Amino acid sequence: MWAALAAVGRDPSTGGYRRGGWTPTERAATDWFTDQCAARDLTLESDGIGNLIAWWNPSSDVQGVVTGSHLDSVLDGGAFDGPLGVVSALAAVDRLRAEGFEPSVPIGVGAFVEEEGSRFGMPCLGSRIATGVLPAAKALALQDRAGVTLAHALEQAGTDPAGVGPSPLLERMGTFVELHVEQGRALTAPVGVASSIWPHGRFRFTFTGEANHAGTTLMEDRHDPMLTYAMTALAANKQARLAGARATFGRLAVEPNGTNAVPSVVTAWLDARAASDDVLNQLLAAITRQATERAERDGTSVEVVAESVSPIVDFPAGLRDRLAGVLDSVVGGAPVLPTGAGHDAGVFSDAGIPTAMLFVRNPTGVSHSPAEHAEMDDCLAGVEALAAVLKDLAR
Amino acid sequence: MWAALAAVGRDPSTGGYRRGGWTPTERAATDWFTDQCAARDLTLESDGIGNLIAWWNPSSDVQGVVTGSHLDSVLDGGAFDGPLGVVSALAAVDRLRAEGFEPSVPIGVGAFVEEEGSRFGMPCLGSRIATGVLPAAKALALQDRAGVTLAHALEQAGTDPAGVGPSPLLERMGTFVELHVEQGRALTAPVGVASSIWPHGRFRFTFTGEANHAGTTLMEDRHDPMLTYAMTALAANKQARLAGARATFGRLAVEPNGTNAVPSVVTAWLDARAASDDVLNQLLAAITRQATERAERDGTSVEVVAESVSPIVDFPAGLRDRLAGVLDSVVGGAPVLPTGAGHDAGVFSDAGIPTAMLFVRNPTGVSHSPAEHAEMDDCLAGVEALAAVLKDLAR
Numbered sequence: 001m002w003a004a005l006a007a008v009g010r011d012p013s014t015g016g017y018r019r020g021g022w023t024p025t026e027r028a029a030t031d032w033f034t035d036q037c038a039a040r041d042l043t044l045e046s047d048g049i050g051n052l053i054a055w056w057n058p059s060s061d062v063q064g065v066v067t068g069s070h071l072d073s074v075l076d077g078g079a080f081d082g083p084l085g086v087v088s089a090l091a092a093v094d095r096l097r098a099e100g101f102e103p104s105v106p107i108g109v110g111a112f113v114e115e116e117g118s119r120f121g122m123p124c125l126g127s128r129i130a131t132g133v134l135p136a137a138k139a140l141a142l143q144d145r146a147g148v149t150l151a152h153a154l155e156q157a158g159t160d161p162a163g164v165g166p167s168p169l170l171e172r173m174g175t176f177v178e179l180h181v182e183q184g185r186a187l188t189a190p191v192g193v194a195s196s197i198w199p200h201g202r203f204r205f206t207f208t209g210e211a212n213h214a215g216t217t218l219m220e221d222r223h224d225p226m227l228t229y230a231m232t233a234l235a236a237n238k239q240a241r242l243a244g245a246r247a248t249f250g251r252l253a254v255e256p257n258g259t260n261a262v263p264s265v266v267t268a269w270l271d272a273r274a275a276s277d278d279v280l281n282q283l284l285a286a287i288t289r290q291a292t293e294r295a296e297r298d299g300t301s302v303e304v305v306a307e308s309v310s311p312i313v314d315f316p317a318g319l320r321d322r323l324a325g326v327l328d329s330v331v332g333g334a335p336v337l338p339t340g341a342g343h344d345a346g347v348f349s350d351a352g353i354p355t356a357m358l359f360v361r362n363p364t365g366v367s368h369s370p371a372e373h374a375e376m377d378d379c380l381a382g383v384e385a386l387a388a389v390l391k392d393l394a395r
Numbered sequence: 396m397w398a399a400l401a402a403v404g405r406d407p408s409t410g411g412y413r414r415g416g417w418t419p420t421e422r423a424a425t426d427w428f429t430d431q432c433a434a435r436d437l438t439l440e441s442d443g444i445g446n447l448i449a450w451w452n453p454s455s456d457v458q459g460v461v462t463g464s465h466l467d468s469v470l471d472g473g474a475f476d477g478p479l480g481v482v483s484a485l486a487a488v489d490r491l492r493a494e495g496f497e498p499s500v501p502i503g504v505g506a507f508v509e510e511e512g513s514r515f516g517m518p519c520l521g522s523r524i525a526t527g528v529l530p531a532a533k534a535l536a537l538q539d540r541a542g543v544t545l546a547h548a549l550e551q552a553g554t555d556p557a558g559v560g561p562s563p564l565l566e567r568m569g570t571f572v573e574l575h576v577e578q579g580r581a582l583t584a585p586v587g588v589a590s591s592i593w594p595h596g597r598f599r600f601t602f603t604g605e606a607n608h609a610g611t612t613l614m615e616d617r618h619d620p621m622l623t624y625a626m627t628a629l630a631a632n633k634q635a636r637l638a639g640a641r642a643t644f645g646r647l648a649v650e651p652n653g654t655n656a657v658p659s660v661v662t663a664w665l666d667a668r669a670a671s672d673d674v675l676n677q678l679l680a681a682i683t684r685q686a687t688e689r690a691e692r693d694g695t696s697v698e699v700v701a702e703s704v705s706p707i708v709d710f711p712a713g714l715r716d717r718l719a720g721v722l723d724s725v726v727g728g729a730p731v732l733p734t735g736a737g738h739d740a741g742v743f744s745d746a747g748i749p750t751a752m753l754f755v756r757n758p759t760g761v762s763h764s765p766a767e768h769a770e771m772d773d774c775l776a777g778v779e780a781l782a783a784v785l786k787d788l789a790r
Contacts, residue, residue: 075651183611200610202654213762214643214666215595215735216578219636221760226644227632230625237622241614248609249621251654252647256470259597259646259664261763269654271609340610365616367608368656 015370016076021114029071048163050113063174064106070115078372080181092387103394127344130167131351178345179358185365190381194357197313203270209300211264223299229266235290245274313346331381410765411471416509424466443558445508458569459501465510473767475576487782498789522739525562526746573740574753580760585776589752592708598665604695606659618694624661630685640669708741
């Protein structure tokens, strides 16, 4: 399965994947998925958005246990983020069937659309629409970089935009378990269980100074917002280390951005995540305080606007502990750990569906990059762990 | 004169001037100049580029004393940078005539085209072409932001591009004196005399790290070139202060410039200027050393490329001291000081024409901005000083 999927949507020059939602490459990955489900006699159901669940022992009366992940990618992403969860789900079903296991409730294998948000700019788009967190009208008006709306993209893919809305598929999702490659190096065992998804904030810092001549303006006479920004970027890194959190300035805009001009305005976006809402708040406060103090020294000003803040997702403790308990005697045990990345599992959990996640070790911690990797032995341990979890939940 | 010129090319919303070379606004300023010259019975001569000299007592045999500056502006520039030198030149001629002064050599009032380089990206374009420093073919191929070549812009302005090349106007320029508003706050007297134009380097720093996930990558696992850049920007500022020099990072490009991605590459342009070539070299070495040391800590790399380096322009000491001597008994004396800004006077001096500069005090040091300003009393002192200097040189 891995070899067949590996070539789909991969740019041969960079090795990176480009599987944006409802693009031909993402549709090719989905076609591969439907073929795999057909070959296993799984009963495939689709909603009006493009989310898929393929059932083993389907039932219209009984809620089932669903596992799976997504097949789309970030721009120039890696092979594992998403597909590992889908392939492992199919492999776990194969394994349980080979053992002669008969589930007492339906087991579903899911593939949810546009999880990365690489085309329409909103992560977990398929699950946000399916749960109703994102209203249909708002979703359909989203535009990709070429200005194509989601409504138009669905039409182009042969899907009626009228079907966009809360998904009937979720009505029979009694439990959801997503297996995913870990995206840092926090997991040192082959397999882990998620405790939570860290709260995540996106903050826009606007540093304002005074444009001036780079050749003639005395250093003492400047009000250079680049200096205030530079100190803030270093402070953010230091404060995140102290707090055991993450802080990143990855996006900048400089005005007028001329080589021979002291800038008038530097706009910088801070991505900050931490283990709890409190720690995130304290992290932002510490960075903002240092920025403000430096601004006073530089004769500049700084304004901070929260563009988006997602509170912590705590996966239900009972389900989490049940998975960890099962895995105590499988794959050498599975440590419980949080993640800094968002997932469809978080959206489903927030919507009240009992949800858990399994992680497979990432030896380098590289993520969202062609260099993203997991060892085959760890991937096989992931399948073994997922099979054991499904067996327990569907017995 | 000042009131008449004030409205030409000024954006009413920002107060900033936009007089790019060979644009309608810059042509309107030039038309104003030719009218002023005609009203004074000065004999106007033009070369094939658009540089102008208007002669009092013209002669085809004797080299004259030329004063003047430029009428074009940077984007959203101020009222004084350039026009003050042209207006002061005309006012000085008026003053000398009112005194009944009879020059023994011709006195010329010059206006040189596209000094700021705001349209075609090359400062001192008119003087570089006129002196032959910039070959005609290279000049004619320059493009503005809209892709219009200089050749085409000249045609649109009714000028034959075949006339572009070393200017016959300069053959009769025996001495050149440019009066200019000072661009920092270094001048505390009303009027000063230039010693030199500081050497000036433009250096491209490329900081390379590794793109990664802003949410999941441990701070310790990152190779974040933004941190290396940030420390380098602060180091540049500190080193420039220590060296009594200037260092500015005003232009940046970040890859991939996404809020949730640790950047892979940060490219930053350093504008560095110092009192001597040695100090400039030491400044660059100190900044590069600190950048390299920080890159080792960050697990990133840094590459430095000199995009352009202009060595020092030392104005001839004899002429400089003669001006300073004349001004000892005029306007309360004129201190001798260098400047960090480039000027046509530097191009003419490098071409072997005996050249000097007078500066008029800038109380705020703001330059290349609508807020650029000089007090009327200081401007009048500038006219008085220029008149005294012309009287001495043309007696």
